[in-house]
Amino acid sequence: MNPYSDLNLFSFFGTFFKRLLLAFPGGFASDELQLLLLVGVALSGGLVGTFLVLRRMTMLANALSHTILFGIVVAFLLLSRGFGPLDIPVLMVSSLLCGLLTTFCTNFLARYMKLQEDASIGLVFTLFFALGVLLITLYTRNVHVGTELVIGNTDALQLNDLGLVYSVLLGNVILFVLFYRAFAVTAFDSYMARVAGFSPLLFNYLLMVQTSLTSITTFRAVGVLMLLAFLTAPVLIARSWTDRLGRLLLLSGAIGALAAILGVALSRHILTFYGLGISTGGLIVCLLVLFYMLSLTFHSLKIRLST
């Protein structure tokens, strides 16, 4: 019996905190699983997204969100286990492979084939995604896996997913704390970075690997395309409130997490009162858009009042 059935928005939080104090008796309910998982994804997304936005690499992240399908399929075929439940080592290997491959191919086309950057990104990810969909169709005989990858399915979560999300978050936090300076310098001034002895290319690859690990965690929860919202929207909102990198990182993580929490509660609320099972991932994106619009309105009002 789910303790959250038939609850509205406010009693959702009441029940959540009550159960939090009791350390979740009887294990996580499905709503709690969703909430904790999405918060983890949002925090990772905010951290990685900040650097992606600063380094103008968000379209590369979009490319990655497509190529990841190819990575997963190939990893499965190499391990020849058939398409069973997705276990963690396979996901890890495939996402690492993907991050490296996407970055390498895009760089290769741009540098050696003298193709402009936007076209190289577009060419690489459409090709890999098409190959991925084709392979999936050949081996599972339906494109449903592809649809689920794009849109996500929050109802199919397991406790394992939670562990994966938080280990990736931990990894991201450790990397950013260890190499904070290097990341900051490469984000703002690649010339200065080279002088200081940090290779921007190396950090490009590192950032792409982090992005792919983060997107693999969202594979089941919200779908890879939804991750793009977590990577860009909180950063755009936070950017209009602060100029400092440290605050930008914290604020974008917090905004993403807030949207995730509200999204889960709201989708429960809507299910209770209107009987509609709305996609939680979609709802969170809508909330993020709403936040951004509010933030933009607030800022234009402030500018208008001050002049």
Added chain:
Amino acid sequence: MQLFDFLTDPVLRGPTIGTMLMAVSASLIGVLLFVRKRSLIAETLSHATYPGVMIAAACGVEHLSIWILVAAFIAAILGYQTVELLQQRFRVRTDVALTFVLASFFGVGVTIASIVQHTHTSAYRQVQTYLFGQAATMSDHHIVIYSLLSLLVISLLMLFFRPLFAATFDKSFSRVVGLGNKGIEILFLLLVALSVVIGIKSVGVVLLSAMFIAPATAARQYTNKLSTMFVLAAAFGASSGFLGSYLSVVLSKPHLSLPIGPMIAIVASGFALISLAIARMRRVFYESLQRS
């Protein structure tokens, strides 16, 4: 089955000709985007049509496929305007604006889809094919609509070739000559939105941008002239549309139907990669000639 039966057979000609027309208009507009270095706008706009498609399904109207065209067109224009607004008014960088609009429009679409799934189940199943494209259900009736739309794109492009050329390569020149930049930008927007809308039925929302990028990339490797590039891109586009639908039918087995969208995208990218390799070899060859 003979190769050219695909153009005459009453069941096969719908998907094949429809796909080829779609590919030609996408490749032509793709050239415009390519020379402006804005290829990725196609990716954003194709995803931005998704909420439009879903709203059309939610309205439960008759002639669904036509209303989908209208709604998707409006959604694509809204998406484009949002990107412009973010860039110009709020000083958001291009790549972030494109990614944000892509993700947010698509997210709104997914939210609407999850409602439509329960309220209009059959319409939902029908429009869900727009994600990966499904040309097989195209009939002669569709061909008429799609050829009219593609002809519209092609004739607009030919009619306004000079002003578009001027606005793309020399903004100040086109202002001096008195070609309104505003009007050209609106035309540009209409052309892009139209060609995106034509494409989502057969290639699908997720892979459509391949048709804008790959033929233009391939064509660019053989010429520096814009007019030649248009012709070459159209040829590459049409042949990938044809080969893609051919392969997806030939390789399909009774219990396994290959989606046409990925097939076309793979053929088109194949053309682009081969052309890139040829251009690279030519460059290396000329460099070695110069050195000796």
